[in-house]
Amino acid sequence: MASEVEKKAVFDIDSAKEVVQELRASFVAGKTKDYEWRRTQLKAMLKMMDENEPQIVAALRDDLSKPELESSIYEIAMLKNSCKLALKKMKHWMMPEKAKTSLATFPSSAEIVSEPLGVVLVISAWNYPFLLSLDPFIGAIAAGNAIVLKPSEISPATASLLAKLVANYMDSSCIKVVEGAVPETTALLEQKWDKIMYTGNGRIARIVMAAAAKHLTPVVLELGGKCPVIVDSGINLQVATRRIIAGKWGCNNGQACISPDYIITTKDYAVELVDSFKCELELFYGKNPLESKDLSRVVNSNHFARLLKLLDEDKVSSKIVYGGERDKSNLKIAPTILLDVPQDSLIMNEEIFGPLLPIITIDKVEDSFDLITSGAKPLAAYMFTNNKKLKEKFVEKVSAGGLVINDTTVHLAEPTLPFGGVGDSGMGAYHGKFSFDTFSHKKAVLYRSFAGDAPLRYPPYTDGKLGLLKALLGGSILGIIRALMGWSKA
Amino acid sequence: MEKSIAELRETFKTGGTKSISWRKSQLKALLQLINQNEDSIFKALDQDLGKSPVESYRDEVGVLKKSVTYTLSCLEKWVAPKKAEVPLLFFPAKAEVMPQPLGVVLIFSSWNFPFTLALDPLIGAISAGNTVLLKPSDLAPACMSFLVETIPKYLDNKAVKVLAGGADIGERLLQLKWDKIFFTGSPRVGRLVMAAAAKHLTPVTLELGGKSPAIVDTLSTTPSKAKVTAKRIVGGKWGPCTGQACIAIDYVLVEEKLASTLIELLKKTIKRFYGENIKSLKNISRIVNKHQFQRLVNLLKDPDVADSIVYGGSVDEEKLVIEPTILLDPPLDSEIMSEEIFGPLLPIITLKNVEESIDFINSKSNPLVIYAFTEDETFKKRILSETSSGTVTFNDSMVQFLCDSLPFGGVGQSGFGRYHGKYSFDTFSHEKSILHRGFYPEIEPRYPPWTDFKLLFLKLAYQFDYFGLILLLLGFKRS
Numbered sequence: 001m002a003s004e005v006e007k008k009a010v011f012d013i014d015s016a017k018e019v020v021q022e023l024r025a026s027f028v029a030g031k032t033k034d035y036e037w038r039r040t041q042l043k044a045m046l047k048m049m050d051e052n053e054p055q056i057v058a059a060l061r062d063d064l065s066k067p068e069l070e071s072s073i074y075e076i077a078m079l080k081n082s083c084k085l086a087l088k089k090m091k092h093w094m095m096p097e098k099a100k101t102s103l104a105t106f107p108s109s110a111e112i113v114s115e116p117l118g119v120v121l122v123i124s125a126w127n128y129p130f131l132l133s134l135d136p137f138i139g140a141i142a143a144g145n146a147i148v149l150k151p152s153e154i155s156p157a158t159a160s161l162l163a164k165l166v167a168n169y170m171d172s173s174c175i176k177v178v179e180g181a182v183p184e185t186t187a188l189l190e191q192k193w194d195k196i197m198y199t200g201n202g203r204i205a206r207i208v209m210a211a212a213a214k215h216l217t218p219v220v221l222e223l224g225g226k227c228p229v230i231v232d233s234g235i236n237l238q239v240a241t242r243r244i245i246a247g248k249w250g251c252n253n254g255q256a257c258i259s260p261d262y263i264i265t266t267k268d269y270a271v272e273l274v275d276s277f278k279c280e281l282e283l284f285y286g287k288n289p290l291e292s293k294d295l296s297r298v299v300n301s302n303h304f305a306r307l308l309k310l311l312d313e314d315k316v317s318s319k320i321v322y323g324g325e326r327d328k329s330n331l332k333i334a335p336t337i338l339l340d341v342p343q344d345s346l347i348m349n350e351e352i353f354g355p356l357l358p359i360i361t362i363d364k365v366e367d368s369f370d371l372i373t374s375g376a377k378p379l380a381a382y383m384f385t386n387n388k389k390l391k392e393k394f395v396e397k398v399s400a401g402g403l404v405i406n407d408t409t410v411h412l413a414e415p416t417l418p419f420g421g422v423g424d425s426g427m428g429a430y431h432g433k434f435s436f437d438t439f440s441h442k443k444a445v446l447y448r449s450f451a452g453d454a455p456l457r458y459p460p461y462t463d464g465k466l467g468l469l470k471a472l473l474g475g476s477i478l479g480i481i482r483a484l485m486g487w488s489k490a
Numbered sequence: 491m492e493k494s495i496a497e498l499r500e501t502f503k504t505g506g507t508k509s510i511s512w513r514k515s516q517l518k519a520l521l522q523l524i525n526q527n528e529d530s531i532f533k534a535l536d537q538d539l540g541k542s543p544v545e546s547y548r549d550e551v552g553v554l555k556k557s558v559t560y561t562l563s564c565l566e567k568w569v570a571p572k573k574a575e576v577p578l579l580f581f582p583a584k585a586e587v588m589p590q591p592l593g594v595v596l597i598f599s600s601w602n603f604p605f606t607l608a609l610d611p612l613i614g615a616i617s618a619g620n621t622v623l624l625k626p627s628d629l630a631p632a633c634m635s636f637l638v639e640t641i642p643k644y645l646d647n648k649a650v651k652v653l654a655g656g657a658d659i660g661e662r663l664l665q666l667k668w669d670k671i672f673f674t675g676s677p678r679v680g681r682l683v684m685a686a687a688a689k690h691l692t693p694v695t696l697e698l699g700g701k702s703p704a705i706v707d708t709l710s711t712t713p714s715k716a717k718v719t720a721k722r723i724v725g726g727k728w729g730p731c732t733g734q735a736c737i738a739i740d741y742v743l744v745e746e747k748l749a750s751t752l753i754e755l756l757k758k759t760i761k762r763f764y765g766e767n768i769k770s771l772k773n774i775s776r777i778v779n780k781h782q783f784q785r786l787v788n789l790l791k792d793p794d795v796a797d798s799i800v801y802g803g804s805v806d807e808e809k810l811v812i813e814p815t816i817l818l819d820p821p822l823d824s825e826i827m828s829e830e831i832f833g834p835l836l837p838i839i840t841l842k843n844v845e846e847s848i849d850f851i852n853s854k855s856n857p858l859v860i861y862a863f864t865e866d867e868t869f870k871k872r873i874l875s876e877t878s879s880g881t882v883t884f885n886d887s888m889v890q891f892l893c894d895s896l897p898f899g900g901v902g903q904s905g906f907g908r909y910h911g912k913y914s915f916d917t918f919s920h921e922k923s924i925l926h927r928g929f930y931p932e933i934e935p936r937y938p939p940w941t942d943f944k945l946l947f948l949k950l951a952y953q954f955d956y957f958g959l960i961l962l963l964l965g966f967k968r969s
Binding site: 028033067068069072073077078080081099100101102104105108110112113115117118194202205206209210212213214216218221223235236239240242243245246250284285286292293294373391395396399400401402403404405406407410411413414416417418419422423424426427428429441442443444445446447448449450453457458459460461462465466469470473474 | 503508542543544545547548552553555556559574575576577580585587588590592593669677680681682684685687688689691693696698708714715718719721722724725729762763764772773774852874875878879880881882883884885886889890892893894895896897898901902903905906907908920921922923924925926927928929930932936937938939940944945948949952953
């Protein structure tokens with residue numbers, strides 16, 4: 001049963017307030033804390049996906065021309081896995097963790113109890129509109145929170161479908177979807193939330209965090225950046241090329257936060273690399289990639305124009321070594337490779353988020369590290385090499401959300417690895433248990449007894465007490481005995 | 491100022507602070523600083539806040555020594571990457587999470603525990619390999635001067651800097667780009683810090699405050715337990731900086747029939763600890779400055795509030811001293827019951843039934859700590875599950891601060907983020923995920939052109955349905 005609020009003509013500040021009030025009342029009543037409620041909601045999510053896969057695939061095709069396989073696997077299958085993991089492990093995650101206590105607080109016992117934060121706001125992105133909306137749900141529900149989801153208006157078919165499905169399958173008194181664009185998002189951001197999770201770009205992230213600051217609301221920001229791929233020689237070039245292609249054009253045609261953005265390789269190796277790309281790209285997408293059904297399109301004309309601006313810049317357009325074709329009416333740009341664009345070009349100074357792949361060449365592979373660290377910290381960084389020392393240097397020197405060696409993007413599927421950014425690529429992390437933790441407050445609990453009340457804690461303060469305190473805080477039993485016996489100096 | 495920060499950034503870039511030996515040497519130097527300057531530290535704390543050496547040792551010097559020693563003993567373990575499990579499907583692969591320093595961090599500390607709140611975060615920042623700018627509070631000027639003069643004598647000047655100054659310096663610092671900001675202080679300033687951090691997408695930890703209540707349910711147990719309860723309440727209110735502490739007991743909740751027993755016990759304990767009256771007050775800090783003094787005095791100006799005073803109430807403006815004061819049931823809408831008191835005034839709120847404490851506490855914003863003196867296990871469970879706070883401590887006050895294995899931080903209006911022990915290290919680190927893959931074997935269905943076979947393969951793969959995969963590959967499953 002969709003709430004009346006979403007059916008109103010205008011979703012304004014008052015509507016937003018009402019939504020939060022309703023959810024807060026549900027939270028305070030304890031609905032979402034109940035283990036059974038959490039299980040039911042997660043199971044409902046699974047059922048929702050099982051019973052509506054064709055509709056979800058269709059919506060993604062509408063919004064992004066996303067190939068069925070990408071929708072089925074990268075959005076639906078990944079979500080189902082995530083959901084199943086949460087169902088399996090939730091009870092364990094919910095259990096308090098014992099904490100060690102020291103001599104300073106003897107006798108005592110301590111634990112850390114996970115409790116829900118309350119009412120959380122999830123603002124998701126348009127490129128994986130299903131996954132990025134519902135993956136945070138899993139963590140938020142498992143942790144016992146009430147949720148408002150604001151899906152991106154740039155993927156409207158999926159946003160509507162989400163609104164409909166969530167209303168039909170999940171508990172609307174605790175979980176709601178609010179559709180809309182800037183005005184609706186602004187109205188939501190004015191409210192007081194217990195946590196906000198935002199997936200998107202740095203510009204909006206600043207607005208989200210500034211709004212959160214007014215209420216001291218903690219935030220998780222999953223942003224992006226220019227994810228570099230360093231390609232060394234002496235590797236299995238065919239496999240490396242295929243994995244880069246899969247991570248670039250195979251992921252929503254390069255429109256993914258962890259897609260390889262650009263490549264760095266040595267001047268000597270560049271020609272071989274480009275040839276390998278040409279060969280594999282043709283195998284994957286055929287001679288006329290603009291007609292391949294296995295590539296998403298560019299999401300809308302704004303982004304299409306943005307990408308063409310990057311491509312058609314004077315000093316850049318001459319560097320195209322493969323591709324460059326475009327079809328405006330279908331919003332398609334062919335997989336395009338550029339060689340040695342200037343460092344000050346537009347394409348090297350903003351996150352590309354599209355099917356253009358610049359290759360930058362350097363003299364030695366080691367030079368790539370400085371190149372990467374001179375820019376903003378990306379969400380991911382990749383390196384293909386068999387050289388152990390280089391691997392170690394890469395891991396040590398390159399700061400990014402996550403690193404993968406000899407592959408691209410697959411760390412996203414690894415629930416035991418925290419997924420999040422650092423610096424300009426974001427703050428906070430999720431996936432697996434990290435999702436549960438990110439939507440929980442870890443409350444410290446100390447149990448003390450009445451036995452063993454040390455008078456040295458209390459006034460009157462004397463030198464003897466000072467000596468004893470020093471020994472106690474120093475944690476040495478011998479020190480304490482000495483102090484008690486009056487052998488140590490105060 | 492900009493030059494200092496540029497230097498911190500340069501130093502970080504050179505990678506010197508990442509080395510474990512650098513971190514250890516800095517921590518050892520900090521320990522030396524504390525050990526060799528104990529008397530000066532006691533003197534500065536006495537000057538700024540009237541703290542006695544025992545209180546200073548217990549709450550500042552001792553805490554810091556313990557923190558550094560603990561960190562030194564655990565550092566190698568914390569810095570080591572943690573292995574993460576990888577499913578068979580990815581074989582051969584290795585996954586790990588490696589902590590890395592964030593870069594250049596800014597620490598704002600508060601005036602009430604001017605050493606602990608400045609140096610404890612510093613310990614975390616250094617142990618995680620960052621360069622640091624520390625901005626101590628100018629409301630504790632002797633302590634601030636001490637830090638400005640002494641830290642450069644012991645620590646690496648190129649990596650750790652201390653800046654003196656007031657709010658204007660703080661504002662200027664907030665305009666610059668940091669890799670992390672750690673702030674201890676009031677919610678009002680916390681909002682400003684976070685808003686400034688938002689411009690650069692800088693992550694923040696905010697250690698704020700709130701009205702930390704003490705629920706008292708142990709007065710009708712044994713006389714000795716009742717006495718210990720009273721001692722711990724008095725120790726938890728006036729012990730730390732005469733109530734000017736984020737984790738001090740703000741107010742007490744007790745059943746009305748036990749209120750007078752509690753008040754009598756508290757009076758006796760106060761007299762024994764601190765003296766009979768304001769003239770003979772000892773073993774207690776003073777109010778930090780005239781502004782705070784006036785604020786506290788104003789809380790008592792409301793006639794209904796003044797009427798509820800059952801002990802104390804005297805003030806000495808010259809010495810900036812307010813004697814331990816107990817109030818019984820001041821009006822719930824008075825300022826003293828809606829603002830964080832942060833001073834030596836203790837309201838006692840009576841309830842018909844002690845279980846009503848839960849609703850009372852929930853009617854206010856989440857505090858940093860909830861103290862509950864009770865032996866009723868059911869009540870303890872209810873408090874844990876029906877209230878929200880940074881920490882809950884049963885049957886004592888303040889000591890949770892000493893527990894390095896418990897995260898120390900708030901929730902809601904009392905802040906977010908946490909530290910102490912390994913949490914300090916974590917709060918100044920980025921946990922970087924790393925996945926190592928081999929070139930073989932290759933999973934062909936990963937690549938286009940897409941076919942139904944590949945779709946089915948991947949579906950089974952994502953479910954980790956290895957058996958199903960084998961069937962598919964052997965031709966026993968149809969796509």
